[in-house]
Amino acid sequence: MxxxxxxxxxxxxxxxxxxxxxxxxxxxxxxxxxxxxxxxxxxxxxxxxxxxxxxxxxxxxxxxxxxxxxxxxxxxxxxxxxxxxxxxxxxxxxxxxxxxxxxxxxxxxxxxxxxxxxxxxxxxxxxxxxxxxxxxxxxxxxxxxxxxxxxxxxxxxxxxxxxxxxxxxxxxxxxxxxxxxxxxxxxxxxxxxxxxxxxxxxxxxxxxxxxxxxxxxxxxxxxxxxxxxxxxxxxxxxxxxxxxxxxxxxxxxxxxxNPTPGSKAQDNYLQRLLKSVSTHGEIRGRRRRNIVRAIVAKGPDRNDNERKFIAALAKEGYSAQADGTVTKADPAVAEAEAANARRQQPKRQTKAKRQQGGAGTATADPAEGPSLEKPSLEKSDKPSGATPKQPAKPAGGGTRQSKAGQRKGPQRPKHPSSKK
Incomplete structure (x- = not known):
């Protein structure tokens, strides 16, 4: 030393x-x-x-x-x-x-x-x-x-x-x-x-x-x-x-x-700021207004803490402005802003999940010919109100396009003797 x-x-x-x-x-x-x-x-x-x-x-x-x-x-x-x-x-x-x-x-x-x-x-x-x-x-x-x-x-x-x-x-x-x-x-x-x-x-x-x-x-x-x-x-x-x-x-x-955006400290800071706005009805201090102005400028790029803050402001009846101040908002407008701040994009499913969901009830490949299920030969004997079995959806999860003049949606199963 x-x-x-x-x-x-x-x-x-x-x-x-x-x-x-x-x-x-x-x-x-x-x-x-x-x-x-x-x-x-x-x-x-x-x-x-x-x-x-x-x-x-x-x-x-x-x-x-x-x-x-x-x-x-x-x-x-x-x-x-x-x-x-x-x-x-x-x-x-x-x-x-x-x-x-x-x-x-x-x-x-x-x-x-x-x-x-x-x-x-x-x-x-x-x-x-x-x-x-x-x-x-x-x-x-x-x-x-x-x-x-x-x-x-x-x-x-x-x-x-x-x-x-x-x-x-x-x-x-x-x-x-x-x-x-x-x-x-x-x-x-x-x-x-x-x-x-x-x-x-x-x-x-x-x-x-x-x-x-x-x-x-x-x-x-x-x-x-x-x-x-x-x-x-x-x-x-x-x-x-x-x-x-x-x-x-x-x-x-x-x-x-001056906490780091997205941190726990920012969440605590914005909660204190929200409490101050609820008490005084305004943003007090230039530094606080600068922080609110930066949050407003981010728009859809706000993190979770900032979106929660904007939604809480709207719930209290306030609207954050571009200059970092807040104004009293119409209740209907405030509710719309709160809903917009809370709105999240739906999570996109993975390819495996989409295929699994579409293939929940698989059917036979069209190239393999008609279904192996034995059709009923006593069609005329059944009551007119009977509902025939619906065919399963294709394995890909999609649906075939209906031909011209053909009714959309699930079709009746064809007879094995049919040429088409």
Whole structure:
């Protein structure tokens, strides 16, 4: 880890300078040598970095939305080239290129934070070793070594020996309890963030490599950070726990306010929007009107959630307009719109089912001659009201066209002696 951190030593001076500036601010309130002053300085560093990364987060969200739109095409490629893995991967890469997206986009925020993460690790490691680094001079170094968070020094790790912890004026039990709790919280927050995304903001019914990647991240990332966390100083654990909480809150806001079309989160959002319309009689907020306008513009291409929303609006007596507003509709018009929104195209039967339905009562092939059923020779003896047996329909499910002057529908069976 020290070798990796040293690769990012070029950014240690800016990181240490930012921490020192925040330390001056919080030191005036809590005292310069307290864990609150140094701990809040690290938390503020995280907040500053994440604010700078908001444009990257927006780009990540757009890329993930594009991946959702591509799900049907990706599924079609999988089915078409299921026996040719190489061709399947080539077609997938071509699809990503044409759409301008990348399946690894969800890793962008983590990759962008890596230099700051390792720079902070390098700074805290130097503090633990008693070495000045960046703008942290000897007085600041002594102050940082005295700072404790719940009894654990900022530079202590879970694997430190009792002698090293004692040199930082702490005991091994306090350090291991605090670091263990922080590692567990860090891993759980990482897992919950990814699980929240998988359960609420994506369509799990479509099995694609993108979905498999997201599932892998949900289980593997928390395990990786749990294993690596035992070597992280307390200050780095504070950093990573803070960034996980920020990511979780940021993602929760996006899921609740701008969900992915077709997801469970969109269904919940549209239900809340419908309740708001029923209460206030209008669409409040420009962002909400933009969402309704987009739904109206889709027309017949709306997903199930959007069709249900339009039908529910009509049932309440409202009609969605092209500008994203709603107006009171005539009850008859509202009922017609609700019926139109609920109308579904009938499912087309497969060829096997159509043949099975048409051949329910098979008959003899016309080329094989007349039916083998023995006809009645005592036709004249039967009562005039008797109804003769109807011949079975042809095996293809179709009916022969009637000749000119011949009555349509089932015909009387012909006598075997007939020439025709």
């Amino acid at each position: 020290d070798t990796i951190a040293s690769l990012f030593s070029f950014i240690t001076t800016p990181v240490s300078w930012i921490i020192v500036q925040f330390h001056k601010l919080y030191g005036a309130v809590f005292g310069p040598d307290t864990g609150w002053a140094w701990g809040l300085s690290i938390v503020s560093l995280v907040v500053l970095i994440r604010i700078c990364l908001i444009p990257l987060f927006v780009k990540q969200i757009k890329s993930m939305r594009n991946m959702q739109v591509l799900q049907p095409k990706m599924k079609a490629i999988q089915e078409r080239y299921k026996n040719d893995r190489q061709r399947q991967q080539e077609e997938m890469m071509k699809l990503y290129k044409d759409a301008g997206t990348n399946p690894l986009s969800s890793c962008l925020p983590i990759l962008a934070q890596s230099p700051f993460f390792f720079a902070l690790y390098h700074v805290l490691s130097s503090i633990a070793s008693g070495k000045t680094i960046g703008v942290i001079d000897q007085p600041l170094l002594a102050s940082a070594r005295e700072a404790h968070i719940f009894g654990a020094p900022l530079a202590a790790t879970f694997t430190d020996s009792a002698e090293k912890v004692a040199s930082l004026n702490a005991d091994i039990v306090s350090v291991r309890v605090v670091t263990a709790i922080m590692i567990v919280l860090m891993s759980l927050s990482q897992f919950y963030t990814q699980r929240q995304l998988m359960q609420k903001n994506v369509d799990l019914t479509v099995k694609t490599p993108y979905m498999q990647q997201q599932k892998m991240l949900m289980y593997i990332f928390p395990l990786i950070f749990a294993v690596m966390g035992i070597n992280f100083p307390v200050g780095v654990l504070v950093y990573w726990l803070t960034t996980n909480v920020w990511t979780m809150g940021q993602q929760m806001y996006v899921i609740n306010q």
